[in-house]
Amino acid sequence: LRLVAVVRAVLEGEKAAVLKRNRHLPLSFHRQQEELKFSLGLQRLQHRVREIQVLQEEGPGRDGAMQSPTAPRELPTLVLEAVKELEAAKQQVLKRIQIWKRQQQLAGNGAIFEENLAPLQKRCEKLVEVYFQLQQQVMAASAELGPELLPRLLERFNEVLSSLVKR
Numbered sequence: 001l002r003l004v005a006v007v008r009a010v011l012e013g014e015k016a017a018v019l020k021r022n023r024h025l026p027l028s029f030h031r032q033q034e035e036l037k038f039s040l041g042l043q044r045l046q047h048r049v050r051e052i053q054v055l056q057e058e059g060p061g062r063d064g065a066m067q068s069p070t071a072p073r074e075l076p077t078l079v080l081e082a083v084k085e086l087e088a089a090k091q092q093v094l095k096r097i098q099i100w101k102r103q104q105q106l107a108g109n110g111a112i113f114e115e116n117l118a119p120l121q122k123r124c125e126k127l128v129e130v131y132f133q134l135q136q137q138v139m140a141a142s143a144e145l146g147p148e149l150l151p152r153l154l155e156r157f158n159e160v161l162s163s164l165v166k167r
Contacts (some may be wrong), residue, residue, distance in 0.1 A: 005071050034096070038123060041089045045130050050081035052137045056144075075144050082134055083156055086127075090160050097167050124164060131160060 046125050055075055100120060107113030142150050 015073065034092070035086055035119075038089065038092050038096075042083060042126055042130060045082060045085045045089060045134070048078060048085060049130060049133045049137055052078050052082065052134075052141070054139055055140055056137065076146070076149055079134075079138055079145065079149075080154065083153060086131060086134060086160055087156070089127055089130075090164060092121075093127055094163065096120060096123065113159070128161070128164065131157070 052075065055078065084095070097120060100117075102115050138145065138150070138153055138157070145153065
């Protein structure tokens with residue numbers, strides 16, 4: 001029993017030393033990769049919103065030129081792609097929130113828990129900011145989108161926002 005007690009004390013000491021040392025290390029490779037994926041997805045989404053805005057600003061009959069026959073189909077396509085990217089970014093945020101919740105649960109059992117919510121809050125704020133920009137562009141283009149597409153888009157927007165708020 002003495003041997004077991006000594007080995008246990010040594011292992012606990014090593015565990016404490018490893019935990020103390022790793023606390024100051026930067027984010028793991030997996031976490032950095034996840035942050036980069038989210039940033040890239042958000043940049044793509046912001047680019048789509050700018051494309052939609054430019055397409056709307058050009059509008060029909062600007063500078064005496066006729067609107068191309070493909071332009072009315074381009075706007076709905078761009079909006080749908082943007083909404084898909086918004087939903088993908090939302091999924092990444094919700095996944096990260098779920099991981100944080102799980103880590104919080106495990107902390108009750110003695111696991112290490114990073115309580116800093118700033119990165120999650122920053123993600124949510126950036127996503128909601130782009131969400132509102134995209135929603136503004138969709139509402140401005142409601143005439144071009146048509147009566148059957150607009151309600152579906154608004155429903156998808158509401159689902160994105162409500163799931164972020166609820167979680």
